[in-house]
Amino acid sequence: xxxxxxxxxxxxxxxxxxxxxxxxxxxxxxxxxxxxxxxxxxxxxxxxxxxxxxxxxxxxxxxxxxxxxxxxxxxxxxxxxxxxxxxxxxxxxxxxxxxxxxxxxxxxxxxxxxxxxxxxxxxxxxxxxxxxxxxxxxxxxxxxxxxxxxxxxxxxxxxxxxxxxxxxxxxxxxxxxxxxxxxxxxxxxxxxxxxxxxxxxxxxxxxxxxxxxxxxxxxxxxxxxxxxxxxxxxxxxxxxxxxxxxxxxxxxxxxxxxxxxxxxxxxxxxxxxxxxxxxxxxxxxxxxxxxxxxxxxxxx
Amino acid sequence: xxxxxxxxxxxxxxxxxxxxxxxxxxxxxxxxxxxxxxxxxxxxxxxxxxxxxxxxxxxxxxxxxxxxxxxxxxxxxxxxxxxxxxxxxxxxxxxxxxxxxxxxxxxxxxxxxxxxxxxxxxxxxxxxxxxxxxxxxxxxxxxxxxxxxxxxxxxxxxxxxxxxxxxxxxxxxxxxxxxxxxxxxxxxxxxxxxxxxxxxxxxxxxxxxxxxxxxxxxxxxxxxxxxxxxxxxxxxxxxxxxxxxxxxxxxxxxxxxxxxxxxxxxxxxxxxxxxxxxxxxxxxxxxxxxxxxxxxxxxx
DNA sequence: TATAAGCCATCAATATAATGAATACAAATC
DNA sequence: GATTTGTATTCATTATATTGATGGCTTATA
Numbered sequence: 001x002x003x004x005x006x007x008x009x010x011x012x013x014x015x016x017x018x019x020x021x022x023x024x025x026x027x028x029x030x031x032x033x034x035x036x037x038x039x040x041x042x043x044x045x046x047x048x049x050x051x052x053x054x055x056x057x058x059x060x061x062x063x064x065x066x067x068x069x070x071x072x073x074x075x076x077x078x079x080x081x082x083x084x085x086x087x088x089x090x091x092x093x094x095x096x097x098x099x100x101x102x103x104x105x106x107x108x109x110x111x112x113x114x115x116x117x118x119x120x121x122x123x124x125x126x127x128x129x130x131x132x133x134x135x136x137x138x139x140x141x142x143x144x145x146x147x148x149x150x151x152x153x154x155x156x157x158x159x160x161x162x163x164x165x166x167x168x169x170x171x172x173x174x175x176x177x178x179x180x181x182x183x184x185x186x187x188x189x190x191x192x193x194x195x196x197x198x199x200x201x202x203x204x205x206x207x208x209x210x211x212x213x214x215x216x217x218x219x220x221x222x223x224x225x226x227x228x229x230x231x232x233x234x235x236x237x238x239x240x241x242x243x244x245x246x247x248x249x250x251x252x253x254x255x256x257x258x259x260x261x262x263x264x265x266x267x268x269x270x271x272x273x274x275x276x277x278x279x280x281x282x283x284x285x286x287x288x289x290x291x292x293x294x295x296x297x298x299x300x
Numbered sequence: 301x302x303x304x305x306x307x308x309x310x311x312x313x314x315x316x317x318x319x320x321x322x323x324x325x326x327x328x329x330x331x332x333x334x335x336x337x338x339x340x341x342x343x344x345x346x347x348x349x350x351x352x353x354x355x356x357x358x359x360x361x362x363x364x365x366x367x368x369x370x371x372x373x374x375x376x377x378x379x380x381x382x383x384x385x386x387x388x389x390x391x392x393x394x395x396x397x398x399x400x401x402x403x404x405x406x407x408x409x410x411x412x413x414x415x416x417x418x419x420x421x422x423x424x425x426x427x428x429x430x431x432x433x434x435x436x437x438x439x440x441x442x443x444x445x446x447x448x449x450x451x452x453x454x455x456x457x458x459x460x461x462x463x464x465x466x467x468x469x470x471x472x473x474x475x476x477x478x479x480x481x482x483x484x485x486x487x488x489x490x491x492x493x494x495x496x497x498x499x500x501x502x503x504x505x506x507x508x509x510x511x512x513x514x515x516x517x518x519x520x521x522x523x524x525x526x527x528x529x530x531x532x533x534x535x536x537x538x539x540x541x542x543x544x545x546x547x548x549x550x551x552x553x554x555x556x557x558x559x560x561x562x563x564x565x566x567x568x569x570x571x572x573x574x575x576x577x578x579x580x581x582x583x584x585x586x587x588x589x590x591x592x593x594x595x596x597x598x599x600x
Numbered sequence: 601t602a603t604a605a606g607c608c609a610t611c612a613a614t615a616t617a618a619t620g621a622a623t624a625c626a627a628a629t630c
Numbered sequence: 631g632a633t634t635t636g637t638a639t640t641c642a643t644t645a646t647a648t649t650g651a652t653g654g655c656t657t658a659t660a
Contacts, residue, residue: 001376002302004647018608031648033609038647043383052608052655061386065379071573072375076301078368083343086361138572153572270570272438272453273371304618318637331619333638338618352626352637607656618645629634 003076005039006069008032012048013066016055070140071269078275085276091120092277097133097145098125100195100223102264106160106242107146109292114284121277129195137267143278148200149263156265157282159289164204164260165244165253167227168236172252179257182206189217189235191226201238204260227251303376305339306369308332312348313366316355370440371569378575385576391420392577397433397445398425400495400523402564406460406542407446409592414584421577429495437567443578448500449563456565457582459589464504464560465544465553467527468536472552479557482506489517489535491526501538504560527551 004027011021012032022029040047047062048055058066081092098107111123126133126142133145137154149156166180174184185205192198198219202212217235220226223243230237231250240262244253266282268274274282304325311321312332322329340347347362348355358366381392398407411423426433426442433445437454449456466480474484485505492498498519502512517535520526523543530537531550540562544553566582568574 002647019606028649029608030610030650034648037609043380045383045386050608052606053657054607061383064386065382068375068378068382068573072372072379075368075372075375079365079372080343082365082368083345083361086345086364273368302618319635327618328620329637330621330639334619337638350637352635353628354636601660603658603660605656605658607654609652609654611652612650614647614649616645616647618643620641620643622640622642624637624639626637627635630632 001039001042003073005035006073008035009039009047009062010066010069010073012036012055013058013062018054067139074140074143074269074275075273078273081276089120090118090277090280091122092275093122093124094144094275094277094281095124095126095142096281097136097142097147097267098127099130099133099146099148100127100193100197102146102148102240102242106264110285110288113288114281117284118277118280130197130200134267137269140269143275144266144268144281147265147267149265151265151267154267154269155271156267157286158263158265159285160264160292162240162242162262162264164201164238164256164262165241166236166256167230167239167244167251167253169231169233170250170252171233172236174236174254175252177254179255179259181257186211186215188215190215191218191220191229191235191237192216193223193226194219201240204262205238205256301339301342303373305335306373308335309339309347310366310369310373312336312355313358313362318354367439374440374443374569374575375573378573381576389420390418390577390580392575393422393424394444394575394577394581395424395426395442396581397436397442397567398427399430399433399446399448400427400493400497402446402448402540402542406564410585410588413588414581417584418577418580430497430500434567437569440569443575444566444568444581447565447567449565451565451567454567454569455571456567457586458563458565459585460564460592462540462542462562462564464501464538464556464562465541466536466556467530467539467544467551467553469531469533470550470552471533472536474536474554475552477554479555479559481557486511486515488515490515491518491520491529491535491537492516493523493526494519501540504562505538505556 004025007025008021008027011024012018015021015024018032019029022032025032027035036048045061046059047065049057049059077092084091096111115121115123126136126145128136130148133142134147134151134154136142137145137147146159147156149158166185168174174180177184182205185207190202192202198216199212202216203209207215218229220229223239226237226239227245229235241253266285268278268282271279304327307325308321308327311324312318315321315324318332319329322332325332327335336348345361346359347365349357349359377392384391396411415421415423426436426445428436430448433442434447434451434454436442437445437447446459447456449458466485468474474480477484482505485507490502492502498516499512502516503509507515518529520529523539526537526539527545529535541553566585568578568582571579
C-alpha cells in the first residue's frame with residue numbers, strides 16, 4: 001500500500017487504460033499493472049473489473065473505497081502545498097469545478113485574477129451540472145467549485161448574488177410588462193438549457209413540476225443558441241442576469257414578480273482540511289467579488 | 301513520502317521519543333530517525349524541533365501539517381476497514397472520545413454493547429473536556445466522540461437528551477421547592493467540576509458571567525467528591541441528571557425553572573468519509589439509546 | 601479465418617528505497 | 631568524569647518498486 005498504487009488506482013478508474021495511465025504518471029505499463037495487483041492483494045479485494053482490453057468498471061468495493069482514496073490523495077497534495085507555503089512558495093494543483101449555468105465571465109475573470117497572483121498554481125478546470133459539481137466536491141474529485149446555495153454536505157462561501165430574469169423576444173406580448181408573474185409564465189412555452197439547471201431555475205418561479213415538464217418546448221446546451229431561439233419567438237427562457245450578454249439585441253429581460261434571487265457560492269469539502277491553494281482561491285474569489293460589487297454584479 | 305514516515309511523524313509528535321515510537325510501531329530507533337529525516341528532507345521543511353534528548357516541539361509547519369497527516373492516516377484506516385468489510389469482516393481501530401461531564405454509565409454501557417457485537421474492533425478511549433473532544437474530532441485525533449449539541453464544524457447525531465438539575469443538601473433552605481429559578485441561584489455558592497463544563501453548565505441557567513465566577517466556591521475533578529461536598533452543605537451544584545447516582549442520599553435534585561435540557565450527541569468529522577467501524581459505532585449507539593429510552597434516559 | 605495491432609499479465613532482472621546493526625555523539629545525572 | 635539515556639550517522643542488508651522483454655488474449659480488418 002503506497003501512494004503510487006493509490007494514484008494508479010484512481011487514474012485507472014478515470015482513464016480505464018493501463019497503458020494510458022502509465023504514460024500519464026510516468027511509469028511503465030508493467031509498473032501500473034503491478035501496482036494495482038499489489039494493492040488489490042494487500043487489501044484482499046478486487047478493485048477494478050478488467051478484461052484483456054482494459055478496465056471495465058469499478059467493483060462494488062472499488063466504488064466504496066475510491067472516495068477514501070481520493071480524500072487521501074487530496075491530503076497528500078495539501079501536505080505538499082503546506083510545506084511549499086512554509087517556504088514562501090505558493091504552488092500546487094487546484095481542481096476547480098464550474099457549472100454551465102453560472103456566468104462564464106465570472107469564472108474566466110476570477111481565474112485570470114487568481115493566476116496573475118499565483119502563477120505557479122496549476123488550475124485544472126472541470127465542468128458539469130450543479131449536482132455533479134457538488135458531488136465532485138464531496139467525493140474529492142475536485143477541490144473547489146462554484147455552486148448555487150444552499151449547498152448540502154459541503155462547506156460553502158457566498159460569492160455573489162444574481163437575479164433570475166425572464167427573457168423574451170422584443171416583440172413578445174409580455175415585453176412591455178415591468179415584471180412577470182407566475183400566472184404569466186403558466187401560459188408560455190420555454191426554451192431551456194439541456195441539464196438539470198432547467199428544472200431548478202423553473203422550480204424557483206413556483207411553477208408546478210408537471211407544468212414545468214409540459215411547457216419545456218426546446219432544450220439546447222448553449223446559452224447563445226437558447227437566446228437566438230428566444231429572439232425568433234420560439235419561446236421564452238429563464239436565466240440568471242449574469243448569463244445575459246451586455247447588449248440585449250432583439251430580446252428583453254424582465255424580473256419576476258416576486259423577484260427571485262440566486263446565491264452563488266464557492267463550495268469546498270471541509271474548509272479546515274482544505275489545501276492552502278484551495279483556501280487562497282476562496283479568498284481571492286471573495287475579494288474579487290467585493291471589488292466587482294455594484295459594478296458587474298448587482299447585489300440584491 | 302510514505303505511510304510509515306507519516307505514522308512515525310504523528311507518533312513522534314504524540315510520544316516525543318524516537319525509541320519509544322520505534323517500539324510502538326515495531327521498528328528500530330534508527331528506522332524512525334531515518335523516516336523522519338527523509339520526510340523532512342522531501343518536504344523541505346523541519347517538522348519537529350528536537351535535541352539529542354528527544355522531540356522538543358512541533359515546528360510551526362509541523363503544526364499546520366499534522367492535521368492533514370492525521371486525516372490521511374484516518375483515510376488509510378477507512379480503506380483497510382472497507383476492504384475487510386467487503387469480506388464480511390468487521391474489524392479495525394476506533395478512537396473514541398468521552399467527556400467527564402457525560403454519564404460514565406452511558407459510555408460503559410455503549411462500549412460493552414458495541415464490543416459484544418463487534419469483538420474484532422479495537423476500541424481506544426480518549427478522555428478530555430467537551431472542547432477538547434470536539435477539537436480532537438476536527439483534527440482527526442479521534443474518530444468519534446460524545447459531545448454536547450450543537451457541535452460546530454463537525455457532523456453529529458443526537459443520541460439522548462438529559463436535563464440539568466440543581467443539586468443541594470437535603471437540609472438546604474431551597475430543598476422543598478419544586479423548581480429553582482435564576483433568582484434563587486444568584487444567592488448561592490457553587491461547587492463545580494474543575495473543567496470548562498462548569499462554565500457551560502452554569503451559563504445555561506442564564507446567570508451572568510461575572511456572577512458565575514464570583515459564585516464558584518470550590519472546584520473538584522470528581523463528581524462523587526462534588527456530591528459529598530454538597531451533602532455537607534458547602535454549596536450547591538449543577539449536574540445533568542444522568543450524572544447523579546440512582547439513590548440520592550442526603551441530597552436532592554431539583555429541575556430549573558425554566559427547565560434546561562442538554563442534548564448529547566455523537567460527533568464525527570465527516571459522516572461521508574468516516575470509516576465503516578465509526579459509522580457502525582454511531583448506529584449501534586443510536587440503537588442502544590432507543591432501547592434505553594424511557595428506561596434510564598428520560599427524554600424531555 | 602488468417603493477420604495484425606493493441607493491450608494486459610507475467611517473469612526475471614535491476615534499481616531504489618527501507619530497515620537494521622553498530623557506533624558516534626550530546627545531554628543529563630550521579 | 632563516568633554512566634546512563636537517547637538521537638544521529640554510517641554502512642551493509644534486505645525488501646520493495648520498477649523496468650524490459652515476452653506471451654497470451656482480444657478486437658478490428660481484410
